[in-house]
Amino acid sequence: LFSGYLWAAPAYHLILEGILILWIIRLLFSKTYKLHETYKLTEKEKEDLIEEWQPEPLAPPVSKDHLHLNYDLVTGPPSHKIILNGKECINFASFNFLGLLDHERVKEKALASLKKYGVGTCGPRGFYGTFDVHLELESRLAKFMKAEEAIIYSYGFATIASAIPAYSKRGDIIFVDEAACFSIQKGLQASRSFIKYFKHNDMDDLERLLKEQELEDQKNPRKARVIRKFIVVEGLYINTADICPLPELQKGYLAWYYFYTLQIDDIDLISANMENAVASVGGFCCGRSFVIDHQRLSGQGYCFSASLPPMLAAAAIEALNIMEEDPDIFTVLREKCKHVYKALQGTTGLKLVGEPFAPALHLQLERSSGSRDSDMQLLRTIVDYCLERHVALTLARYLEKEERFLPPPR
Template identity: 35%
Template sequence: MRPSDHTPLFLVSATPSSVLLFHHHTTTGVKKEPHQRGGSADLQIAAAQSDERTRKAGWENGAKGGLSHIEAGSGGLPQTAAAVEATMGVLDVESARQYLWNLPQMYREWWLNLVREDPGHVVVETALIAFIVYILFFKKTLNPKDLSKPNLSSREIDEIIDDWKPEPLVPPLTEEETSEAESMPVVQEFSGPYLRVEGIEKPLLNMANFDFLGMGQREELKQAAVQALDKYGCGSCGPRGFYGTIDVHTKIEDEVAAFMGTEEAISYSDSATTISSTIPAFAKKGDLTVVDQGVEENVQTGINLSRSTVRTFKHNDMADLERVLKEIAAEDKKVNRNVLDQRRFIVVEGLYRNYGDLCPLPRLLELKAKYCYRLILNEALSFGVLGATGRGVTEMYGVDVSEVEIVALSMAHSLASVGGLCIGTTQVVAHQRLSAAGYCYSAAAPPFTSAAASAALGMLRAEPNLVAALRTNAEFLHGAVGAIPGLKVTSCALSPIVHVALAGEQEAAAVRLVLQGIAKRCAEGGVALTTSTYIPSEKFPPPPTIRITTNALHTREQLEQAVRVLAEATAAALVPAEGL
């Protein structure tokens, strides 16, 4: 290969400010033309003179100990191979020694020139150098351990250790908390309508669970779960949006949507996260939610996660709800705010877990239409319970389900499985597939739970008499318990959740202790029921009650036994409590 006409040659000049890059012109392989314009002889003479000047300049600068001021040709750089050879000749031991000897003087001249040309740069650089020197040589490192070490003798240290008393991991329980903890039963086994509790030998009649249709006792449901386990295994191995969707998930969604008469449904792996994911999927920061004060904890969690502006109204009080809506409308008019610029929701439950009563759905629909709101209805407990065929509070009131924008259901109660669903239009469901945290980030439900729910839904569709039997038992229990002296029923007669309070006005803490005593005596008498408990941070805590539940498979004899035991326990508990 023929070398280029401008082959680079790198020579490092140890000056403080630059590295010289030299080029030379090689003539190897270049055809000489003696008859070019200007004359080749003249070019050769000029090149020879340039080489001579370059050689002299190189020797002179080498004698002075530097290579930074070589001037040759038009750019001050060697232009020929001879010049390069002359320059390379200065890199001997003597030249290097002279250069290093003159280096401080050269650096001083460079520094003084820099002070004259750019004093600001010099000031900044000097300050940084001084700071680095201070950090490296003068600043002492402070050891925090040295400050924390007291100057104590071994005897003093031993005395301090002996006097130290650690704080308890949890604060001591109050009398009320102790009684509540002792009244919490530990269930060991379920067997049909009965269960076994730790510390009690005989089985107890189960009047505390939420299996309203008795599906958990049906062999068909268990067989469906076993078949799904054999086919799919246990877990789904991922969220629905990635690789966790299995055909049984979409099957239960399609079946519930068809059963409820909506366009689509979306399933969640946990019933508690259904409503707590649905609400923040639609209500965001800056939106407005008007919430019933009696909603359960899962709804409250969804409201908190939404970070929306929250207004509350008294439980099931439609007059108070309209008052709140009028106040908001007056604020809109005052600040000239367009109601369509803000998403607004009314949040209620179909059947309230903490009270056992129903929402007045027709009146809610009137108010939400009048004041331009959307309705979020949690039918976790009313699905499978209310209405002629168990389609919930919408069927009971004869309201088309499409009039409610967002409806949440649970598969954990009437279907005796795990998980929940949200039903509505295609737009409502599709939005949750990318916006609902419980759907996007939680693992999908195990396939056998969806298969069990599908089997339970099929039995509900084929046996509507289950809903009628449940309604009959609820009405009987409501009337029979309400006749017990000293007690009053605060729930609705159609509700399978019966809330029982003490008659009269008493202090809540004292009442709670009495009710816990009644529940304990009932367990000793062969009936398992429970008292309602709420989180300490509850902003609007419901009154303390005993909570009794019934299902479609309870016989009249079993219900009469439960009422008789409850009456005896109440009479025994109220004797020492007459002074309340």
């Protein structure tokens, strides 16, 4: 058979096979690198080479007055008053809005839980990281938010960043406000969905995008039926300190909110951070049971991260107890927000950004110098000026190269 094949095969075919066989043999027996003739240096030549060598710096040169080299040092626990660089200051730099972080009842519950359970859980919720306090906290959050079910995460940033890609996949469409915070941006990126940004708090622009999408869907109804569409907004925009116009949004659209007080039946999912006012860490999502259960298998931050430390879950439960027992603390907070907003209005050279009843406010330069670094340096000078007078403020920090819409210095 082989002999017959040789006679039947054309000459060029045999030549190519022969060349291929020779090439394989050459590869098998040849060295993988070329040998170079070695040259032994004399001692003098070695010394000369060492003398001429100039090493590159391990880090690029940075001026001593660079912002990142001059950190403020906080001593002691965070509270409404903090020790900053050795000075006791009124704390306007953190998100402890209700003052529960240093509440004695919260600290006592956290300490009791620490003695009972230890520090951490050493595992994710789906394996051996679920404790009774986790189930109790989820039940309490669902009751507090008037939802069917809630799910907790051990890291606030990962909550919404995990929730979005759990539902929205490649090919789906998300309509999102351009002022969305960085955690939402990361969730959008992880979802690999098609993102359509509308102007900040501009419901007319959102309506325009929705109508454009409706016309696009009419061209291919079969494809449109399998494409899911979401609207993602924040209740209080941390980048702008203003409120989403929910009444306008609720009139005609089903939305997906990042924390706001409203009827749960009007929306698919509410996501919130427990690191602001609940005296704990982590975050939660709440909604209908079939919606929340999906995250227990698809939420990356829930499935693959160690669960919330039990003592912090106990602290959050006690914070909810205080909120329910004394709802007047929200009225007091709102009045203080209005007072601070009124006091900061009309500050020469500064523009107040935010809402009168919002617990987070931004101050930015009324007129920019045209250089972001110069604006940041000037704002830093204002922060230092306030620190000398025992008032703690802070600059808003951003990953400038990764922000989709970078806010001005604040």
